[in-house]
Amino acid sequence: MTSINCRKLLFEMMMIRRMEELSLELYTKEKIRGFLHLYVGQEALVTGVMSLLRKEDNVMATYREHAHALLKGVPLSSIMAEMFGKSQGCSKGRGGSMHLFSKEHRFFGGNAIVGAGLPQAVGLAFASLSQNVKRNTVVFFGEGAVAEGIFHESLNLASLWNIPVIFICENNLYAMGTSLERSQAQTELTKKAQVHNVISQAGDGMDVFDVIEKTRQALSYVEEKKKPYFLEFKTYRFRPHSMFDPELYRSKKEIESWKKSDPILKLRVHLLDREMITEVEIKKMEDDIELLMQEAVLFADKSPLEPVTDLEKNLYEDVL
Numbered sequence: 001m002t003s004i005n006c007r008k009l010l011f012e013m014m015m016i017r018r019m020e021e022l023s024l025e026l027y028t029k030e031k032i033r034g035f036l037h038l039y040v041g042q043e044a045l046v047t048g049v050m051s052l053l054r055k056e057d058n059v060m061a062t063y064r065e066h067a068h069a070l071l072k073g074v075p076l077s078s079i080m081a082e083m084f085g086k087s088q089g090c091s092k093g094r095g096g097s098m099h100l101f102s103k104e105h106r107f108f109g110g111n112a113i114v115g116a117g118l119p120q121a122v123g124l125a126f127a128s129l130s131q132n133v134k135r136n137t138v139v140f141f142g143e144g145a146v147a148e149g150i151f152h153e154s155l156n157l158a159s160l161w162n163i164p165v166i167f168i169c170e171n172n173l174y175a176m177g178t179s180l181e182r183s184q185a186q187t188e189l190t191k192k193a194q195v196h197n198v199i200s201q202a203g204d205g206m207d208v209f210d211v212i213e214k215t216r217q218a219l220s221y222v223e224e225k226k227k228p229y230f231l232e233f234k235t236y237r238f239r240p241h242s243m244f245d246p247e248l249y250r251s252k253k254e255i256e257s258w259k260k261s262d263p264i265l266k267l268r269v270h271l272l273d274r275e276m277i278t279e280v281e282i283k284k285m286e287d288d289i290e291l292l293m294q295e296a297v298l299f300a301d302k303s304p305l306e307p308v309t310d311l312e313k314n315l316y317e318d319v320l
């Protein structure tokens, strides 16, 4: 693990956590409206994967995607402005929290439709192949999407046509209020990929080092064999599904027990124990993050709303 920049990982995970908690605060102040899904608890997953991706790679995610956009390089200020519904948002204020998008950063959404990113990722990877452009395509989705037909259609086609996509299932155990066991007869999700002859592996999404290790293996396989790969990372969201969720489907005890595996806490302890960082340095990181957050909020606040006369603009765009 020598080549891993652990301090950067910690900084990014702490930044995601703060961005999400701040978004919640801004939601209660009615600065952010509409839907809002937080990634609190799942930070190690996206951070580990994205630490291995390059600028030119394609990434797609779900509506729980603020962190994915951020680590793909979309500026925090334009993410915040998007959540505020402002014209300087990365989707020009038209998408909100669930529809972050940036062609420039090759972050292709953000999508409210469960499973919608999968076939689009297959298409993007196919386009890269056809254009002979060397880039990876990675799509993140929840275990809820694995129950859908579109999951099977996407994996089947990618396998049949040798399309190199990395499918990453963020298995946080619940699709809204429905647990995996209540909705799926086969809960070993890697088996669902295997029926399409897609090589698959499961990992610990609460452990950033395990995520990196498994993703590294997936990347080298996909790059060498030009075939798809399925990764399932088990994780847990510490917050409700969205802003409207009384959480009747899980107990406080269960949530508290998962919090013992808090990925940020784990990484902090790992680094402190090995004297790879000090408490003072961590505090400095927190202060730096706070500054970045305040700057982004200021930017979003000042950003104008789109004038109504622009309503017919930007309906179509050439993304490739």
Ligand SMILES: Cc1ncc(C[n+]2csc(CCOP(=O)(O)OP(=O)(O)O)c2C)c(N)n1
Binding pocket: 062, 064, 112, 113, 114, 115, 141, 142, 143, 144, 145, 170, 172, 174, 175, 176, 241
């Ligand atoms: C095609 C479709 N069906 C149903 C919904 C309603 N819905 C929104 S979120 C969600 C749960 C999805 O859970 P999962 O895929 O596990 O992702 P998570 O929210 O846990 O990250 C559902 C069913 C939807 N948005 N799209």
